[in-house]
Amino acid sequence: MSSNADNNYINKEPERQVVVATYYSPQSVFKVPKGKDINKAHSYWVKYNTLYIYWTKEDEDNNDVEMIEPHFDANEMVDCKWPEDTEVELAEDHNIDSSDDDE
Numbered sequence: 891m892s893s894n895a896d897n898n899y900i901n902k903e904p905e906r907q908v909v910v911a912t913y914y915s916p917q918s919v920f921k922v923p924k925g926k927d928i929n930k931a932h933s934y935w936v937k938y939n940t941l942y943i944y945w946t947k948e949d950e951d952n953n954d955v956e957m958i959e960p961h962f963d964a965n966e967m968v969d970c971k972w973p974e975d976t977e978v979e980l981a982e983d984h985n986i987d988s989s990d991d992d993e
Contacts, residue, residue, distance in 0.1 A: 906981035906988050908961070911936040911973035918960035918973075919984050928978050936973050939964060961986065 907922040920941035922928045932950055934943040941958040944950040962984070981988070 906986065907978055908981050908984055908986060909934070909936065909941055910977050910979055911939070911964070912975045913964045913973050916964035917962070918964040919962040920958050921961045921981065921986060924988065936976055938971055
């Protein structure tokens, strides 16, 4: 039997996240869709300044990739083919509210 605290944790929506792709010095920031946890995605990558996500193995098998353009874009003059680094961070750390509703 689980406690109410366990049930509240299970039903709690994850905090809004972003994926930050660093291209040497400038960064692009991609908003992860509200209510989704990128850490639970089957796979994701950033290429040519677009975030690609397979949420499940079935998405990958069906080539059903979600493509997300940056919310904050790195300098357009920079070669953005492959970022130097990508990190998952909280949206609030980049001044993005949950009220920034989009899919």
